[in-house]
């Protein structure tokens with residue numbers, strides 16, 4: 617690995633990560649801030665994209681094409697779909713889809729466009745490292761499907777649609793777009809999320825209450841994975 621990209625969507629998702637680093641160099645580019653550090657001999661670029669699939673695609677592409685990152689890790693929070701996932705629990709994505717991509721009018725399945733695929737798989741190798749770290753830390757991390765869309769989901773109807781259509785375990789607004797970018801550019805990627813809410817009518821309140829603590833849970837585990845790379 618030449619250079620590692622560590623990405624979040626919101627500033628609150630990367631703040632707990634930046635705390636681990638010193639001598640950070642800031643580069644402003646394409647309406648975004650990129651933080652570069654050398655951590656234990658590893659060159660790392662950290663950034664938050666801003667919310668949603670378009671911003672996440674821009675940042676992931678920039679970290680790879682402009683900064684030369686050849687591995688990408690994402691750390692952040694998510695809404696739970698799988699009832700086993702409680703607030704503060706973590707999920708590692710083995711595959712991701714776009715729940716709001718819809719040309720079903722032409723007979724295609726939800727989440728599919730021609731020459732694309734409904735699901736994109738993350739790096740098995742990175743997931744194996746994460747599993748070993750979880751074992752060492754004595755923590756339980758669920759592996760599952762994450763659904764991404766440009767909406768903050770806060771209704772059971774929308775949540776149920778996503779569960780029934782994609783058998784997703786959690787949902788958020790950036791992972792699948794990072795997946796498409798990394799897959800297209802042949803960069804291994806890993807998406808880690810800690811649960812901040814249950815994507816139902818209480819989601820907005822829970823999110824506000826648990827964003828910071830859940831973002832920290834994800835960041836602390838991610839750093840242990842970085843130490844293992």
Ligand SMILES: Nc1ncnc2c(CN3C[C@H](CSc4cnccn4)[C@@H](O)C3)c[nH]c12
Pocket residue numbers: 625626666667668693694695767768769770787788789790812813814815816819823
């Ligand atoms: N229920 C949910 N639905 C969709 N996504 C999520 C997430 C994951 N992130 C958090 C944030 C919510 S929008 C936001 C949040 N605060 C201020 C502004 N925008 C967006 O980056 C996606 C956690 N819970 C989710």
